[in-house]
Amino acid sequence: xxxxxxxxxxxxxxxxxxxxxxxxxxxxxxxxxxxxxxxxxxxxxxxxxxxxxxxxxxxxxxxxxxxxxxxxxxxxxxxxxxxxxxxxxxxxxxxxxxxxxxxxxxxxxxxxxxxxxxxxxxxxxxxxxxxxxxxxxxxxxxxxxxxxxxxxxxxxxxxxxxxxxxxxxxxxxxxxxxxxxxxxxxxxxxxxxxxxxxxxxxxxxxxxxxxxxxxxxxxxxxxxxxxxxxxxxxxxxxxxxxxxxxxxxxxxxxxxxxxxxxxxxxxxxxxxxxxxxxxxxxxxxxxxxxxxxxxxxxxxxxxxxxxxxxxxxxxxxxxxxxxxxxxxxxxxxxxxxxxxxxxxxxxxxxxxxxxxxxxxxxxxxxxxxxxxxxxxxxxxxxxxxxxxxxxxxxxxxxxxxxxxxxxxxxxxxxxxxxxxxxxxxxxxxxxxxxxxxxxxxxxxxxxxxxxxxxxxxxxxxxxxxxxxxxxxxxxxxxxxxxxxx
Ligand SMILES: *[C@@H]1O[C@H](CO)[C@@H](O)[C@H](O)[C@H]1NC(C)=O
Ligand SMILES: *[C@@H]1O[C@H](CO)[C@@H](O)[C@H](O)[C@H]1NC(C)=O
Ligand SMILES: *[C@@H]1O[C@H](CO)[C@@H](O)[C@H](O)[C@H]1NC(C)=O
Numbered sequence: 001x002x003x004x005x006x007x008x009x010x011x012x013x014x015x016x017x018x019x020x021x022x023x024x025x026x027x028x029x030x031x032x033x034x035x036x037x038x039x040x041x042x043x044x045x046x047x048x049x050x051x052x053x054x055x056x057x058x059x060x061x062x063x064x065x066x067x068x069x070x071x072x073x074x075x076x077x078x079x080x081x082x083x084x085x086x087x088x089x090x091x092x093x094x095x096x097x098x099x100x101x102x103x104x105x106x107x108x109x110x111x112x113x114x115x116x117x118x119x120x121x122x123x124x125x126x127x128x129x130x131x132x133x134x135x136x137x138x139x140x141x142x143x144x145x146x147x148x149x150x151x152x153x154x155x156x157x158x159x160x161x162x163x164x165x166x167x168x169x170x171x172x173x174x175x176x177x178x179x180x181x182x183x184x185x186x187x188x189x190x191x192x193x194x195x196x197x198x199x200x201x202x203x204x205x206x207x208x209x210x211x212x213x214x215x216x217x218x219x220x221x222x223x224x225x226x227x228x229x230x231x232x233x234x235x236x237x238x239x240x241x242x243x244x245x246x247x248x249x250x251x252x253x254x255x256x257x258x259x260x261x262x263x264x265x266x267x268x269x270x271x272x273x274x275x276x277x278x279x280x281x282x283x284x285x286x287x288x289x290x291x292x293x294x295x296x297x298x299x300x301x302x303x304x305x306x307x308x309x310x311x312x313x314x315x316x317x318x319x320x321x322x323x324x325x326x327x328x329x330x331x332x333x334x335x336x337x338x339x340x341x342x343x344x345x346x347x348x349x350x351x352x353x354x355x356x357x358x359x360x361x362x363x364x365x366x367x368x369x370x371x372x373x374x375x376x377x378x379x380x381x382x383x384x385x386x387x388x389x390x391x392x393x394x395x396x397x398x399x400x401x402x403x404x405x406x407x408x409x410x411x412x413x414x415x416x417x418x419x420x421x422x423x424x425x426x427x428x429x430x431x432x433x434x435x436x437x438x439x440x441x442x443x444x445x446x447x448x449x450x451x452x453x454x455x456x457x458x459x460x461x462x463x464x465x466x467x468x469x470x471x472x473x474x475x476x477x478x479x480x481x482x483x484x485x
Contacts, residue, residue: 088143161203164203199261249302
């Protein structure tokens with residue numbers, strides 16, 4: 001009897017393990033805040049909750065963000081900016097202070113559920129030319145010690161999100177290896193991660209592969225199959241994500257850590273600013289990715305074991321991000337800057353589709369446009385100024401506003417500037433070339449935005465509060481005058 005019971009027990013255990021694995025693997029989001037129209041942090045936390053998003057990754061320990069995450073139950077990865085690595089590497093005291101000010105302050109009872117600290121953000125990126133490289137390990141060691149002193153070393157894990165350019169392959173995934181100049185540091189890093197039970201965190205962007213290479217086969221970037229699969233011995237790759245992931249698995253294997261768990265720190269698809277950055281493609285990629293990961297199929301080199309977590313890039317559009325990568329850089333959100341879903345997406349978290357942010361504190365429905373009755377020949381400098389502080393990326397080739405015409409261009413630039421200036425009256429002047437309108441000038445897919453107010457107290461709230469205060473004051477005065485008080 002024992003003979004038949006044992007397999008059953010084993011099966012049950014296997015089932016249990018699988019369940020535990022499935023509970024662990026989850027979809028989270030990156031929440032960046034490089035925006036001139038910042039949603040109130042509490043509105044964003046409500047947006048996360050409404051969408052049942054239980055994991056969020058932050059690029060820094062922004063106090064206004066961490067404060068509203070207190071008591072939310074959301075698991076948080078807090079980032080250390082690359083610029084801080086130097087000081088944290090050189091001084092154990094600086095690490096203690098950083099941990100106490102940015103971590104332990106929030107890990108009180110009913111506080112923030114900080115699970116990971118991301119030490120640096122893609123610190124080995126080739127274009128940094130090694131400037132942060134030597135700081136990473138010493139910073140890890142110092143922060144780990146500070147966590148140990150705070151009794152948090154077992155609970156909060158240190159990770160280092162790496163760009164996929166940390167590894168390469170001359171052809172097929174199984175030939176993957178870390179960049180030669182990184183082999184030593186990667187070996188030390190992975191050994192550190194392994195010792196502390198941390199995953200290897202990597203950012204994978206098939207969009208950038210497609211965008212950067214004209215001979216990259218389009219369907220290979222997505223998950224619907226391709227007529228140009230990559231054949232690697234017995235393994236066949238039908239999508240760039242799996243191919244890239246297994247290149248990392250091979251690289252890890254080469255340095256002796258083939259079993260290292262992997263989490264995806266950033267993955268996503270932008271919706272504007274380039275031809276291949278559009279709503280249809282973003283939806284297809286993100287939905288395909290989520291379905292693929294949640295199917296638990298894994299990859300040829302890791303069958304049945306998908307990444308431990310994936311953090312979508314990104315939650316919201318950020319109009320102040322650098323344009324160096326391209327015009328698409330400000331359009332990675334699954335939600336627009338104001339928390340409105342850009343396309344239907346099933347995150348696999350139980351809702352079926354995205355729910356929009358509520359109680360968004362918009363500025364009044366007003367836009368700034370080019371005054372049709374004036375001569376606009378002298379407008380170039382105004383446009384340049386407007387677009388240097390605000391976001392005009394949608395106007396360029398491949399953007400959603402590229403075909404709105406010359407006058408449309410001018411109006412768009414005027415308006416985006418006016419909204420960044422919080423609809424300040426003078427900001428729509430442009431030497432008499434601009435005018436305020438109450439009719440939405442949006443044309444087709446080209447949306448003329450209305451900004452959001454970043455005052456913490458909503459205008460309505462302020463109005464009601466001030467109103468009540470005023471009323472109380474006058475009632476008191478009248479009673480006083482009448483001699484009742
Ligand atoms: C975190 O701690 C450092 C060092 O004490 C401090 O300078 C910084 O302002 C804190 N916040 C962030 C977002 O890093
Ligand atoms: C959207 O992007 C996809 C992927 O690159 C491309 O095939 C398609 O033509 C684009 N759609 C539009 C309407 O530009
Ligand atoms: C509008 O501006 C964009 C970006 O400078 C440009 O590509 C486009 O040709 C402009 N349209 C017209 C009609 O000038």
